[in-house]
Amino acid sequence: MTPRAVSAADEGLLNCHSCGLLSKNVPNAHDRCPRCGAHLHLRKPDSLARTWALLIAAFLLYIPANILPVMHTASIIYEEDDTIMSGVVYLWTSGSWPLAILVFCASVTVPLAKLIALSVLAWTAQHKSTWRQQERTRLYRLVEFVGRWSMLDIFVVTLMVGLVHFQSLATISAGPGAVAFAAVVVLTMFAAMSFDPRLIWDPEQKQDD
Amino acid sequence: MTDQTHTPAPQDEDIPSAKALPKRRLPSLIWLIPIVAALAGGWIAVHAIMQRGPTITIRFDTAEGIEAGKTKIKYKDVDIGNVTGVVLTEDRQHIKVTAQLAHATDDLLGDKTQFWVVRPRVAGGTVSGLSTLLSGAFIGIDPARKATDKRDFVGLEQAPIVTTRQAGREFVLKAQDMGSIDVGTPLFFRRVQVGEVSAYTLDKDGKGITVKAFVHAPYDQYVTSNTRFWHASGVDVSLDANGLRIETQSLASIAIGGIAFQAPPDQPVAEPAAADTQFTLAADRNSAMKEADRERAPFVLYFRESLRGLSVGAPVDFRGITIGEVKAINFEFSKEKREILMPVTIDLYPDRLRGRMRQDQPIHTPAENVRILNAMVAHGLRAQLRTGNLITGQLYIALDFMPGASKADIDWKQFPPSLPSVAGSLTQLQDTALSIAKKLDALPIESIGKNADQAMRNANKVLDNADQLVSRLKNEVTPEAQTTLKAAQDAINQAKQTLSPDAPVQQNMNDTLQEVSKAAQAFRDLSDYLSRHPDALLRGQKEDAK
Numbered sequence: 001m002t003p004r005a006v007s008a009a010d011e012g013l014l015n016c017h018s019c020g021l022l023s024k025n026v027p028n029a030h031d032r033c034p035r036c037g038a039h040l041h042l043r044k045p046d047s048l049a050r051t052w053a054l055l056i057a058a059f060l061l062y063i064p065a066n067i068l069p070v071m072h073t074a075s076i077i078y079e080e081d082d083t084i085m086s087g088v089v090y091l092w093t094s095g096s097w098p099l100a101i102l103v104f105c106a107s108v109t110v111p112l113a114k115l116i117a118l119s120v121l122a123w124t125a126q127h128k129s130t131w132r133q134q135e136r137t138r139l140y141r142l143v144e145f146v147g148r149w150s151m152l153d154i155f156v157v158t159l160m161v162g163l164v165h166f167q168s169l170a171t172i173s174a175g176p177g178a179v180a181f182a183a184v185v186v187l188t189m190f191a192a193m194s195f196d197p198r199l200i201w202d203p204e205q206k207q208d209d
Numbered sequence: 210m211t212d213q214t215h216t217p218a219p220q221d222e223d224i225p226s227a228k229a230l231p232k233r234r235l236p237s238l239i240w241l242i243p244i245v246a247a248l249a250g251g252w253i254a255v256h257a258i259m260q261r262g263p264t265i266t267i268r269f270d271t272a273e274g275i276e277a278g279k280t281k282i283k284y285k286d287v288d289i290g291n292v293t294g295v296v297l298t299e300d301r302q303h304i305k306v307t308a309q310l311a312h313a314t315d316d317l318l319g320d321k322t323q324f325w326v327v328r329p330r331v332a333g334g335t336v337s338g339l340s341t342l343l344s345g346a347f348i349g350i351d352p353a354r355k356a357t358d359k360r361d362f363v364g365l366e367q368a369p370i371v372t373t374r375q376a377g378r379e380f381v382l383k384a385q386d387m388g389s390i391d392v393g394t395p396l397f398f399r400r401v402q403v404g405e406v407s408a409y410t411l412d413k414d415g416k417g418i419t420v421k422a423f424v425h426a427p428y429d430q431y432v433t434s435n436t437r438f439w440h441a442s443g444v445d446v447s448l449d450a451n452g453l454r455i456e457t458q459s460l461a462s463i464a465i466g467g468i469a470f471q472a473p474p475d476q477p478v479a480e481p482a483a484a485d486t487q488f489t490l491a492a493d494r495n496s497a498m499k500e501a502d503r504e505r506a507p508f509v510l511y512f513r514e515s516l517r518g519l520s521v522g523a524p525v526d527f528r529g530i531t532i533g534e535v536k537a538i539n540f541e542f543s544k545e546k547r548e549i550l551m552p553v554t555i556d557l558y559p560d561r562l563r564g565r566m567r568q569d570q571p572i573h574t575p576a577e578n579v580r581i582l583n584a585m586v587a588h589g590l591r592a593q594l595r596t597g598n599l600i601t602g603q604l605y606i607a608l609d610f611m612p613g614a615s616k617a618d619i620d621w622k623q624f625p626p627s628l629p630s631v632a633g634s635l636t637q638l639q640d641t642a643l644s645i646a647k648k649l650d651a652l653p654i655e656s657i658g659k660n661a662d663q664a665m666r667n668a669n670k671v672l673d674n675a676d677q678l679v680s681r682l683k684n685e686v687t688p689e690a691q692t693t694l695k696a697a698q699d700a701i702n703q704a705k706q707t708l709s710p711d712a713p714v715q716q717n718m719n720d721t722l723q724e725v726s727k728a729a730q731a732f733r734d735l736s737d738y739l740s741r742h743p744d745a746l747l748r749g750q751k752e753d754a755k
Contacts, residue, residue: 024226034225046239053239057246064253080279176253187242194239 007201014040044196051122054191058115061180061187066108068177071157075170083177084108084153107153107181110146114188117143121195128203140197147189154182262290262310267324267348269364272304274328274346282308282324282348289314292348306364308348318360319353321373325365337368367392370407376426379407380482382468384418384490388440389466396422397441397469403428406468420490422468433472433479438490439497441469447493449523452598473498499534505556506578507536507625510592510606512551514636518604519594525555525606533557535606554625555606582619586629589614594633604633 008015012025018038025031031040044050069081082090084107091100117139124136157174164172272295274280282290290310298305310318327349329338341347348364351372370393371379384390387409396404404424412419424432447454468490472479482488491497516538525533537554559578582590589610597605608628617629632640707714739745 021225026226050239053243057243060243060246060250064250068253183246187246 007198009042009198009202014042016040043198043202044194047194047196047199048122048126050194051118051191054187054194055115055118055122058184058187058191061184062111062115065177065180065184068180069175070153070177070181071160072173072175073164073170074172081175084181103153103156106149110149111181111184111188114143114146114192115184118188118191118195121197121200125195125199130203133200133204136200137197140192140195140200143192147185147192151182151185154178154185260312262312262314263318263360264293265290265308265310265318265360265362267306267308267362267364268298268303269306269326270303270366272306274326274341275304275306275348276345279345280306280347282310282350283327284317284350284352289317289350306348316356317350317352319355319357320359321353321355322359322362323351323365323369323372324362325349325351325368327368330368370405371423375423377404377424378426378429378432378482378484379421379423380432381485381487382420382422382438382490383487384420384440385492387418388492390418390420390440390468391466394465395467396424397467398424398428398431398471400469401428403431420468430481431472432470432482432486434482434486435476435479436470436472436482436488437497438468438470438488439494440490440492441467441494448601449520449597449603451524469494504559506559508555508557509623509625509627510553510555510630511541511627512553512594512630512633513548514551514594514633516551516553516594516604518596518602519553519606520603523597523603523605525557525592525608527608530561532561532608552627553606579621585610586617586619590628591617592628592630594630594636596633 008022014023014025014031015021016023016033016036016038019033019036021033021035023031023034023040025040025042032038033040066084068083070084071082071087073080073082084103088100088104088108091097091103121136121140121143124131157172157178160172161174164170269275275292275295277292277294280292281288282292288311290308292306292308294307296305296307297303325348326346327338327341328346329342330336338346349368351369352374354373371377390406390409392406392408394406395402396406404422406420407423408421410419422438470488519535519538521535521537523535524531525535533555535553536556539552539554541550541552542548543550589612590608591611591614593607593609593611594604595607597603611631614629614631619629620627706712709715
């Protein structure tokens, strides 16, 4: 399979994130870089716990984000609260299928996919699984990459609120769902950041030993 | 991070040791995030559940304008719920609307709660629900006074005119026909709109209409036990003995009809009527007010003249005050009198004959009435047909005191008793004309003509004589006069010739005059000589002493 790899952690060495200095690990202590004073750690501290915590929070907020209205449209003719899904349905029924698909992917599928992907990563890392480490690493990179695009929905709402503002004729304002949704996106981004992908490869070392 | 190359591990002394800091073993604060998220989510969920009110179903005939998720239920223009679903009923005859009401709206739901769809509506002169043209229909609710746990309702197809929360009272009106009444038709009290028609139904027997009219507070106090209601719809044009009458209520009621009510003006104020009191809806104001006269005294009048122009309903009037009306006109042949009589049955309203000042007096007993009427007839009270309108030829019956009327009395034996009548004014006029004609007839027109003829002839003769005289003057006198004039002319001419300057007479006259002047000259000389030598008279002329 993969060639025999030596990791810094096996040798008890720490690599500084800030200045790249290699230093020896002192067990049972918070280490500092002797050169620049940055925090040193073999692996991201509490990586799994933090990832799980943020993931659970994101999962919890994902529910109101989809149930509560994201956008409140008020005009002379009518007053309407739109959730993400109703917006998609509206776009679909009004015939702009590409837009509907785009919004659906960006606002529904991607956040959910990220949440599930991160959960899978965290779960497998916790169980020291050696299953498909390559794909899992690629998955992690994908999650990291896609993270910033999940804010598309919030971006659309923000633009609408800014553009459509004819005081008495029509106003659009962000609903409570938008806040929840933004929180979901931010939390998943943090969760992805706090997950240490090296954990995917650690079990292999253990097996080899 | 991990290099794949097989470089030997770096030497320990080459690698600096990391600074050691004491380890903190604190529970990670990161778990606060999901806890906060859970709390927030939980609070939102609890709040949403708390805000959920009762779920109801309403049955309508049609779902026109109702959209699941869009249509709102509004009470006093406040959203109290949302339509969550619209489905057909099992029997496919109606639609069933499921609606989720807001928190704490249970007390609005009861047996009497009514729902209706508010759509643009034009009725009773009012336009309502125009806002729904843009915003789409919504469901209105008229809440019950008493809450029950009823959750399935049957919606109204039309908005109720009167909702339970409106103060006022509803009255029942019995009408012959609808006229131009509709739900929402305004009710007028002294031409102020004080209510509207809330419902109407055709009576089961098909003989009339029952109208429910709602009068808003505080105007409902003006509906008293003696109030009369009448159709005030449109223009009431009537042509009767009083001439052409046009009655209208207001411009609005002309367009959309209306009902007016009022107590008879000459009656004391009665106590307000209870709700759901039944009234009769009269055709017009006059008939409404007529019903006020509960007391009627029928009489019969016999006329000998033509009744053309007299109609049932014509007024019986006493010096301009209507005190009754004609009820029937019949035909009767009197065997004992051998003549055709025209009996006219009239109804008199004794109320109207009673003095205003004596309102509080006890109503006369029949015996007293008989006495009073007898006295009146003895004073000359008679009935008479009069022309009310010369153009239309309408007649009315006048009761009045006729001085010089032949003696008559009331026949109390028959029913109704008959009042004595005299010939109508038109008949009197005809009589007068007839008598004039008779007098004209009696004139000796022929002899007058003859005499006139004679006189004319005489006059002719006189004229002839004058004519002859003139011709004689012309033939005999004129020539004589002409000769005379000629002679005069000649004489004048001769005189002219005589007096002309070159005439011999003139010459002679001149000469004569010269002689005379010479003589005068001589005489003057003589007198001069004498004045100087007065002695000459005695001595004579002296010779010159030379």
